[in-house]
Amino acid sequence: MPKLRFTGGIALIAAIATGCGMTAPSPLAEHPLPSDPTMINYVDPSRVHGLNIQELGKNEHDARRVHITYPSIDDAPRLTEKLRRTVAEHLGRFDKHATADPTRSHPEFNVDWQLAAASNQVIGVRLRIGESLATGWSEERTTVWYDRVNRRALDSGALLKDGSALAELSRLVRAGLSDQGSRVNPHAVGTDPKTFDSLSFNPHGELVVEFDDAQLTAAPLGRVAVAVPASEARPLLSATGLRAQQAATETPETPPAMGSTEAIKAADTTKLPAQSSKAGSVDCAKAKCVALTYDDGPGPETGRLLDILAHKGARATFFVVGSNATAHPELLRRMRQEGHLVANHTWSHRDLTAMPISKIADQLNRGQYAITQAIWQVPTLVRPPYGASDPQVASVARGLGLSVVRWNVDADDLRPTDPKVIADRAVSGARPGAIILMHDVHGSTVDATPEILRRLQAKGYTLVTVPELYGSRGMDPGKTYDSAASADSPGATGSIQRALEKQAMS
Template sequence: MPKTGLVGGIALLVAAVTGCGAVAASPDVGDPLPSEPTMIDYVDPSQVYGLNVRTVAAGDAADPHVYASYPSIDDPSGLNDAPGLNDRLQRTVKEQLARFWRDASRDSELPHREFNIDWQFTAASDEVIGVRLRIGESVGTAWSESRTTLWYDRRDRRVLDSSGLLKDRAALEELASLVRERLTGLRPRVNPRAIKADPRFFDSLGFNPRGDLVVEFDDHQVGAASLGRVAVAVPASDVEHLLSAAGARARRAAVGEAAGATGTRNPELWKEFIAEAGVPKPPAASSQTGSVDCAKAKCVALTYDDGPGPDTGRLLDILGRSHARATFFSLGTSASARPELLKRMMREGHLVGNHTWSHRDLTALPDIKVTDQINRAQYALTHTVGQVPGLIRPPYGAADDRIASIAGELGLAVVRWSTDTGDIRGTDPKAIADKAVAGARPGAIILMHDVHAPTVDATPEILRRLREKGYTFVTVPELYGSRGMTSGRTYTSGDSENPGSSEDRGGGSVTLQRPPTP
């Protein structure tokens, strides 16, 4: 958990170790209120009907490293559809990404340029949906984060910036004064005088389970980025009269009072959750392991990263019709949103591996954050599929001896690839299929992405052409047969001449042609 300092309802999360800033606390069964007042109790995304996760990515070995994800609520019945919110989220991501590309192009010689967006639901009910985006970036060696929370008022069918939760300009000015008062006395670490009655300072507002208003600041707004997340909890009694009608609905949704509110604050649910978490889980394995001897058959492993996404179900249909199995390296954020797809993967003989929580370049993180990125995803995946993943594919294929060592301590083998189809950079299914087929050989590990629709379109052709060449499609561990895979070792292919070792550094090089768009 983050290191926390409390001063009158203020939290300075210094050197936070979590991948997404504020994290929902795990309260005692009898007391669902987190002890830290600025912690927001995020909604379980799997409880939001019609949810899909949209992604934007730019290559696997490229610099800059770009990955952004955001939710999209696509209820075909229209009863819970939120097109305005979907459009606004996509536009926000596009704008942030365009700004990053401009900055990165000006500083193209600086090392380690990375851009990342992840998200959480701050509330979800029949009345209101709240979506918090955390935007992180580095151009050079410094990592900084900004946060913005958008609210969708389902009653009025409109999207609100966080400042829209307040009645008017006078309410914004009073809130700014309240926040300055609570920050006073923390100098020189923070500067309360920097706060203005400007919506840009109040673009990430939420509520803790008690109904207090939580105000989050971007890095550099009121203090150095090294402070981590700076947030203030203003008591509900002090802000209730400042809220607009939409703001009052948002508060009810966040504390679970609204009709149709979702969340995990029910003590009985917590009892079940804790009890289930304590049950030992078996190692993850394909339900069809042992049906193919890759020492005799021509085996190839198709692997898909970053999902599950909107097209993952269609991909599973395609693989099922061809009786082919694959390995899915799933993100913790996306897996939490679509757990039913991971369960289906395992039922149908596929294998689920770890792709970290939010797709950060692990080589740019300190050990404690690397561990957190892996462990959070590992917990989400294990809880969903009932088995413990034994494989990890680091985002961008970025893994060195340090990352392999940490993975080994966590019981994971590192998997890269022998063939990069370049699918994340291309939109032509035939070109993707051509690269997959050209790179196939016995024991090949082929890199693709199930969040990319052209990849799913290419899969039937890949299966047909490789099967005509005599290939059998298996999960990654099946390539190694009785040799097995060893935690902490890095594998790029399963052929007998290259069994994989900590010295393997395979992976395709990437040249970015143009900035991607959502």
């Protein structure tokens, strides 16, 4: 019988350890290594017609740091609803745990996703659900399937044809784990379908079984997975499972992800730093300038927002999430072409201050790579999720040539709010050199934008990208910028500062 193949977190540690100093690990540090048989050949979401990104988050100042994204596909509403229910159930449990544990000042809950398969017959969505409480960071993995033939949204267990197939899979997985020593406990693998909530296939049709952190171990080991040979898996599969297996083997090979910091920099040597195509057209030491910034996109509302900005002759800075950027690179290209600036908001919107330096670098590197692949320019700005930064985050940003950008005006648009209220907050806080925080993933924010532009322009403001606020002084990698009008901002000194103070008095 073909031998099952296993991987765990220890296999990844060796890869990370090959770096030195602040060198970032491979973007695969959270996923299998390329030679790993449990590697899933994820589908490029930009190739899936009708795919949009749904997002659920909380206020930037909320004690609980929550960021959830999952896909919706136009012709699969039942899949969207099942994904929504799945993440809502996990969020509900997290909220209970966070309420019962007051020791952590900023408990975090984060969900990102990838497409395990996508064909005209089946779609597979792999969710990575992480939470940080007093016990530290842990992740669960679950893969939801949609059978387009019978229009059913299904748990992974539905890939198996019956209870006897589940029992046989359990036996095969236990056998595959039995020679792994004390790292994993094969006896923890039973016949409960919930144990097998993340099933998918590698490009060879082997059935990949993933487990949650600490599900089979005494302490979190990282990703633990087993690959069941295709010949052993096929007799166990339902009709949906067979369709999923075929879809995975037909998935086009995707370009390899970039590796270390050095590899990314080497690939970037032929690309210019990202800047507005209209940079230099406004002197913000003379003109009254403010910078509108939009976080978390691109999303379903981003195209409409770009239409509004174009109509009003305004430009903005978009801090995009890397996983969203891969789904809609055409929106990033439109931003660049229309004079806006595209900047880094990490790969999956994690709280960087709660992560080790290797993970910080991974989040920033993967965000850089996703954006660079879309616009063929290298981002020079990063906004840390929740505005949370510290010397370690700044140090990693410096190594990647990124200035850290926060804000001094918050439109507070994450909560369901009347567009007029959002506009009032944005405009009332505006001063020359202000950086205004908003989110292009919310319809109410986009609805508020025409009024924001009308009122700001009526006050004599010019809407520019963030680097234009600082003029020839520029922005330094690793330094934090809240506002060009702030006396303690490293980019607002000397003549620029005096000019801004004079504007503010006029």
